[in-house]
Amino acid sequence: MDSLEDTLQRLRDTFRAGRTRPAEFRAAQLEGLNRFLQDNKQLLQEALAEDLHKSAFESDISELLLCQNEVELALRNLRNWMKDEPTANSLLTKTSSTFIRKEPFGLVLVIAPWNYPVNLTLVPLVGALAAGNCVVLKPSEISKGTEKVLAEVLPRYLDQSCFAVLLGGPEETGRLLEHRFDYIFFTGSPRVGRIVMTAAAKHLTPVTLELGGKNPCYVDDSCDPQTVANRVAFFRYFNAGQTCVAPDYVLCSPATRERLLPALQRAITRFFGEDPQRSPNLGRIISEKQFGRLQGLLGCGRVAIGGQSDEGDRYIAPTVLVDVKETEPVMQEEIFGPILPIVTVGSLDEAIEFINRREKPLALYAFSSSSQVVSQVLDQTSSGSFTGNDGFTFLTLLSLPLGGVGNSGMGRYHGKFSFDTFSHHRSCLLAxxxxxxxxxxxxxxxxxxxxxxxxWAVGTWSCTIL
Known part of the structure; x- marks a missing residue:
């Protein structure tokens, strides 16, 4: 096998030769990625079941389907996305041609996580390939089954002169980050995001950081408790809670909490049966390390629903905690598991104040029968994304970007946003x-x-040429 240095040099040479720039080459790579998804659907589902005990339903709608939609959108729109974008002119530059050219950055690095190991690896890859870059893909070593498929099967479908999969854990990733890249795309925790950003800063490499955080879910007194319980339980326990945009804790009044608890119990029983451990629809915790961390969080507050665990099966029951203190670990770290704390507040204003004194989350949810309440939460808070009266269904829309703000990350992707993220927007004037x-x-x-x-000639009122 080539050394790391040889691999990176090979990819750089390919980019400098201009091979990845033509639309035909980019489309061929995207078509290869599409064939990979179609040909290996069962293999990927088996890998996801091995890693996370994902059902075929969850694997399809949250991993494979979303990747296929991204590829197909890019193929349909590639030439249009690549076109120079004309810009407004002033009288001073009336005789010149001005436009924005979307150029590939060069050699980009994509570091992927383990919780959605197909989706969160391949969706950024779609944008990087569509934009004409050479790509180093670093899948997570924790989701071993999926990593194996991506490392052994995916390269057969792509031109290996412009693409490479590199394996390893934190030590190997650290060595990888010592090298210069033209762009780095990282999905993971804020702690590791700081490490990536520090390494990138040494080379002044631009980054997209898709991080996590504690996503608040405000529930107003006006809500129907069962409707809220159904939606919150579905999105909290999907993928065993291992979702960066899942509702992380509920804020509500004491009265709403008392109505919500039996409704949540009914929703959990409806979704997963009397014994959720036997349900084929509930995932498992990815590793013993994560299981141990989550088991420790079960000691916070008081268990109102669930709380059972089985280390041998890496199983933690869908759990609801009450009477938690803000200073306890379950309210200090991203849970990333099937545990839902409920925190009581006295009013909407108190809930907003609670949200705003914490780090900005990746997602924020508000449930109310009043559009004014939902709008107030939206207007008076900040988050990467916002949803009223639902969960993370926005992830299915390629017209909406995914991205954090502050501690939850920087940059955005999905659909055309991915193409733009991996493209340098070059200002051009031809006189x-x-x-x-x-x-x-x-x-x-x-x-x-x-x-x-x-x-007068450069005034904002001057004529424009498009």
């Missing part, structure tokens, strides 16, 4: 070689008259 007489007003010696003419 005519003649017509020099028109330029005389900008040359010294300066005069008040020429200054006034230039101010």
């Amino acid at each position: 005519p070689p003649g017509l020099e007489k028109l330029n005389e007003i900008r040359y010294p010696p300066y005069s008040d008259r020429n200054q006034q003419l230039i101010r």
Whole structure:
């Protein structure tokens, strides 16, 4: 096998030769990725079941289908996305052509997580390939089954002169980050995100950081408790809670909590049966390390629903905690498991104040029969995404970007946003070689008259050429 240095040099040489720039080459890579998804659907589902005990339903709708939609959208729109984008002109530059060119960055690194190991690996890859980059893909070593498929099967479908899968754990990733890349896309925790950003800063490499956080879910007194319980339980316990945009804790009044608890119990029983451990629809915790961390969180507050666990099966029951303190670990760290704390507040204003004194989350949810309440939460808070009266269904819409703010990350992707993320938007102006007489007003010696003419020519009211 090539050394790391040889692999990176090979990819750089491919990019510098211009191989990845033509639309035909980019489309061929995307078509290869599409065939990989179609040909290996069962293999990927088996890997996801091995890693996370995902049902075929969850694997299909949250992993494979979303990847296929991304590829197909990129293939349909690739040439249009690649076109130069004309821009407005002023009178001063009326004879020039101005536009934005979308250029590939070069050699990009995509570091993927383990919780959605197909989706969160391949969706950024779609954007990187569509934008004409060479790509180093680093799948998570924790989701071993999926990592094996991505490392052994995916390269057969892509041109290996512009693509490589590199394996390993934190040590290997650290060595990888010592090298210079033209762009780094990382999905993971804020703690590791800081490490990635520090490494990127040494080379002034731009980054997208898709991080996590504690996503609040405010439930207003006006809500129907069973409707809220159904939606919150579905999105909290999907993938055994191992979702970066899942509702992380509920904020509600004491009265709403008392109505919500039996409704949540009914929803959990309806979804997973009397014994959720036997349900084929409930996933498992990815590793013993994560299981141990989550088991420790079960000691926070008081268990109102669930609380059972089985270390040998890496099973933690769908759980609801009450009477938790803000200082306890379950309210300090992202849970990333099937545990839902409920925190009581006295009013909507108190809930908003609670949210705003914490780090900005990746997602924020508000449930109310009043559109004014939902709008107030939206208007008076900040988060990567916001949903009223539902969960993370926005992830199915390629017209909406996914991205954090503050502690929950920077940058955005999905659909055309992915193409734009992996493209350098180059400002271009092409002036005519003649017509020099028109330029005389900008040359010294300066005069008040020429200054006034230039101010007039570059004014915001000037004509535009598109």
